[in-house]
Amino acid sequence: MNGFGTLDAWVGRTIGLEHLPSRADIDAYQLRCLNETIAYARSQSPFYRLRTTWPERHDLVKLSDIARLPLTTADDLVRNDPSLIALPMRDAVRLVTIPTSGTSGRQKRLFFTEADIEATVAYFEHGMATIVRPGSCVAVAFPAQRPDSVGDLLMRGLTRLGAFPVALPVDSSLDVLVSALRELQPAAIAGMPVTLGAAARRMETDGGGQLRIETALVSADSVSPSFKAALAVLWGTEVFEHWGMTETGYGGALSCEAHDGLHIRETDLYLEIVDANTAEVLPAGRQGEIVVTSLRRRGLPLIRYRTGDSGCIAETPCRCGSVLRRVRLGGRIGEPISFGEGARFPADLIDDAIFAVDGVVDFSVELRTGRQACLAIHVMAEPRTIEDVRSALVHHQIVGPWLQSEKVNIAVELASGSTLSLCRKRKVMVTHGEE
Structure with a gap:
């Protein structure tokens, strides 16, 4: 490179x-x-x-x-x-x-x-040249079916570079995505943190063997240290971050x-x-x-x-x-999580704590406000992992003291894989209850 x-x-x-x-x-x-x-x-x-x-x-x-x-x-x-x-x-x-x-x-x-x-395709071509070798197979884990979508433009840039991009079935189930990755054996991959993290962790636990992926371009959401560490261990991957939005022309x-x-x-x-x-x-x-x-x-x-x-x-x-x-x-888009009375911290602290737990494939977070706030975590993992997630949050240096107070409950439960989209940002859903 x-x-x-x-x-x-x-x-x-x-x-x-x-x-x-x-x-x-x-x-x-x-x-x-x-x-x-x-x-x-x-x-x-x-x-x-x-x-x-x-x-x-x-x-x-x-x-x-x-x-x-x-x-x-x-x-x-x-x-x-x-x-x-x-x-x-x-x-x-x-x-x-x-x-x-x-x-x-x-x-x-x-x-x-x-x-x-054209300006975006050219940027993708020359930007990806810094992390992908010509001739490499690159798995694209962004939706790419629609012409001029971000996945389509990225694939066009990679093709100009001389790489061989292949669109992954990100609109299918996690197991279908993992099967496609194992068949493809790509040298590089590009996608959202949720997508790549779930695929790597499922491969770790399903008995089918891991991949060796040299580099990953991760975009469209914040990237936690535990996510980078997991991809380095599970896939041997060096993670490169990208920031962009539709308003910037994607790149x-x-x-x-x-x-x-x-x-x-x-x-x-x-x-x-x-x-x-x-x-x-x-x-x-x-x-x-x-x-x-x-x-x-x-x-x-x-x-x-x-x-x-x-x-x-x-x-x-x-x-x-x-x-x-x-x-x-500077962290996740949007307001930080707030439990009231000065308890405000970035949502990516919770992401980092949860994804650091071995065996967590995917998860979603909901904050229920009201007389007593509740942080509800829906985890895709083996049942035995539930208590590990709870412990990681309760003993977290910053988040833990608030979760241990009487004004906050924490609920960790199993989530069905079919309820979690593979292409999504990991946002905290806030629901308002009685004051």
């Missing part, structure tokens, strides 16, 4: 250079693209043209000047009145509708042009062999970190909300879009030698 020198070289070609880019080269490219995007959005997008909170002078002299511009939110996308779209709908290659967690029926609609799709940032943050897709995105409460731009090293601005999109340009994800920009250059900036992710 060629490492991030390969990706930097592609970035240099993409931004019009005949040499490896320096940090100054990328900054100059991003400043030029930001000014072009702002001017284009102000002239072509009804939403940005009609915004009344823009400063009179909105051209940027330096990158930090972007902080003068107002933020764009998910609510703006949902409302879409006035529309953010800057091209006629006939120019759309793909329209993506994303349900939100708010009022029933609220949806975000994303608009992709042919150029947007966003990718870890390297140093595993110290994720290198940002700076050909297409400019990232800022802002205080989630005050919207103040934070310096490198300070954690806050990730805000993105698209650099080359013409169908649906996004300027200072609040992602709802947390992270910080790394302060120092990466040991791998790449000049691309890095983002260190």
Whole structure:
């Protein structure tokens, strides 16, 4: 594998250079693209043209000047009145509708042009070149049946790379997925943590033997230390994290062999970190909300879009030698788990504690609030594992003291494998009871 020198070289070609880019080269490219995007959005997008909170002078002299511009939110996308779209709908290659967690029926609609799709395929091709060898068989554990879906675009990028991608039956049962993996014997795999973790743990317990998978690209959800450790032990796998969302054109940032943050897709995105409460731009090293601005999109340009994800920009250059900036992710999307009276902690602490228990194949978490809160854990495992899960949570250094209090119950029970989707984010379901 060629490492991030390969990706930097592609970035240099993409931004019009005949040499490896320096940090100054990328900054100059991003400043030029930001000014072009702002001017284009102000002239072509009804939403940005009609915004009344823009400063009179909105051209940027330096990158930090972007902080003068107002933020764009998910609510703006949902409302879409006035529309953010800057091209006629006939120019759309793909329209993506994303349900939100708010009022029933609220949806975000994303608009992709042919150029947007091509930029994503190229990013996947050159990003995967840092972790996959040409000629390798790669198992793709994302839904890939729909044209221009994330799985389809990833497979197209891998094919250009010279690898041999194969879509796994992620819409089938776990046993069918495991059987397909054993037959395929891939050198690499890509998918969500829930999917890959469940497959590895089922292989550990079903008597059919494990695989040896060199590398795994894990995306679309937070990645716990216990998950990485499990894949290293069970499959011999080095896990590479990827961050992205539909709003970023799927691709966003990718870890390297140093595993110290994720290198940002700076050909297409400019990232800022802002205080989630005050919207103040934070310096490198300070954690806050990730805000993105698209650099080359013409169908649906996004300027200072609040992602709802947390992270910080790394302060120092990466040991791998790449000049691309890095983002260190700050945990799970959304609010932390709260038991009231100051008991608030990231949901991924619970994920890490549970998946560290040997024999746990999959699980879901439900927080029932009310007069007495209850943390309900539904575990796919052998019955004897139930008490091990309870013990891991109750004795956890951070979570344990709250679960031991009289105001919180913990219920751990077996879950049927058929009730847990293989392609899902591990979110905590919150149900409200009597106060």
